[in-house]
Amino acid sequence: MWTFRRRTGLTKSRDQVGLAQYNVYEARTHFSRLIERAATGEEIVIARAGEPLAKLGPYRNEPRVPGAITAQIVFDAVRLPRGRL
Secondary structure (H helix, E strand, C coil), X not given: CCEEECCCXXXXXXXXXXXXXXXXXXXXHCHHHHHHHHHCCCCEEEEECCEEEEEECCCCCCCCCCCHHHHHXXXXXXXXXXXXX
């Protein structure tokens, strides 16, 4: 997910460009500020030694739609060898 470059430092993967990143110490120190930022819709990545551990973001209270995940599953036809289950 992350790539390290000599002399240029740490670069983010394509899906994390634009996300604010804080190390664990900074996140602990400024946790209330990060919560306020997340409440406004911003997503924040918390990392340890440059490796992302968690993402802090807004809570979405959307109603659960039964069967929504089932519609996203792609079923592949798999044949079992005859005589074996």
